Amino acid sequence: MTTQAEALDFGKQANKEARQKKTVSSLLRYLALVLIGLVMLAPFILATVGTFKTDIEIIAFPPKFFPATWHVENWVKVWNTDIGQGGTFPRWLLNTGFLAVTVAFSQVIFGSMAAYAFARLSFPGRDAIFNFMLGTMMIPGAVTLIPAYVLMTKLHLINTYWSLILPGLVGAGSIFILTQFFKSIPKDMEEAAVIDGASHLQTFRTIILPLARPAILTVLILQFQSMWNAFLQPLLYLNSPDKYVLNVALSIFQQQYKAQWNYTLVGAMFNAIPVLILFFIFSRYYIEGVAYAGIKG
């Protein structure tokens, strides 16, 4: 009787120790997570606070975390600054947004058409073209950069948005993600539709597209982000201030206001905030997209 009670007691104690050990290790884990989170957010936090400092405070050493007074007018000033020839932040936001939205939608439209062909139709040459597409994904961007620029000069497309829209109409990456997703959709519903005499265009529009909403959102967001964040192509192709996209404009803005980091940081915020908001709303799709491209690649 006593031994049994002792054993029970001992068991309880061991359990308690194990539980304590578990709490300690999970506490440590939370500590590590919070620390990493702080490191990841630190540049953003420091920069955001920095936007409210004066030009002297922002480069003072040692830096003080908080400004003496919060200069909200920095934001207003940068918003209204014109670097010449109509180059202002509202204009650049509009340009960048227009390009990113246009390219994202065209990638989805043409990409899902191609993906339907790869995933649902069987015709000679399909697999060869698919492999060809995977092969083109291996071509480094540095190789196409120069000749694409020459082509744009010949076609009179320099300093027009067509130079960024035409090559971005549809891409291998989007087609790949959409093809993988279409393949995972069960075929039953389409078969029923085909028996009812639906054409491929009809099944594509009425059955596949509605079912593929998550994948379409993923591609939409990834493409929006990649166009929003593009730098080298817009730097090459667009050369008048009213045509600039945010990234290019920001690099030129920084050259002009070299000593005034508070203004440059405000500009950086105008660039970062829209994508960050979009990301916090759609983070699930973002993350799925990155994971999808990785795992299934």
Add this chain to the structure above:
Amino acid sequence: MHAEPSKPKQFHALPSIITFVSIFVVLLLIAVLNAPTMGGPKVMNSITVFFQEVKATALPFLAVIAVGAAVIGLVAARMINKVWGNTRLRRETLTGFAFLAPYLLVTLTFTIGVVLFAFYISFHNYDIFTRPTWVGLANYAEAFKGFSDSTKRDFLQALYNVLWYSILVVPIQTFLAIQMAVLLNKPMKGKQIFRTIFYAPSVTSSVVITLIFVWLYLKGGYINALFNSIWGLFGAKWTTVNWLGDPRGLIQMIVEALGGKIPSTQWFFRGPSIAWMAIMVQNIFTTVPTFMIMFLAALQDINPALYEAASMEGASPREMHSKITLPMLKPIISLVVVLGTIGTLQVFDQVYLATKGGPLKTSLTPVFLIYQEALGINGPIHMGYASALAFILAVIIFIFTFIQRRGIEKGTERY
């Protein structure tokens, strides 16, 4: 409508010929668009001027393409001939190619066409505004002249820099990404929030992150302040570092600390400079989250029964990590290493914004050099030379990724 029996021997002349002609014409049109004539907006002001230029310089190029286009056209025509008799197959083939047409046109014009053009031009002297002139392999030879003539070492130094970049950045970012993914994969509260916060640096444009880091790296910036206060804790004094302007190399500093010296003629022994390593840190910061997400997705695909079985056998968490987690992650590690290498060998944004290749060219990269040569930032425009550099870089990237894939696949055989 009745099902036609397929008759393989029947020859469908009209559709086959139409297919051949249309494919041949479309491919040749794309080739003419990308024909190696002089560039610039004037060339296409009138069709006659353009065709004069094409006739003057691009006929050999077009002849080669025409042969290729004819072969592709023939293959396509044979295929159409084969499927034409079968109603269902014919319908699927026509729909399939109609759906693929936008992609094929875009990729043939802006990827394949321009790559062929660049390859052709890499054997020429070309400054866009005049006709290309044949120089044979001179552009490729020029790239490696730095071995004998140290004033022409730009490309070799750029390669040297990005090799250090890959060697240091790829392993560190892969390691950190795995650790963060493993940490996030444990069951806990607030997982989504942490995942979102960790991923934020990868969403923001590299221009924004680079500018913020340039500011943090200033002499009076937060990074120096951080070191200053850490050093202060131990009563030592931190000498301010000009992070993005300091050309001292890693190996050079070690040798100098030991009392030695590496002269500037032996720059290739100096290792990555402080400025270059500062850019590496910033790059790792932005790429780790993306790769972390890939690893996290792969971790969630591992069957939990494996861990249960191992823990029943009395395996420690560390053993489980090295015997189950890492082997199961092998394919993703391979992918992340390859993607990381491709990315690091083509660094541009950070260099353009933060250092412009300096100090003492210790942060010069091949893509930045290509950009400079192609636009004539430092002197005349050298399009042909820039294209040659791009192809050399592409070959290096292919070799690297091939070796890495092989190496990692071999490593997997043990398990």
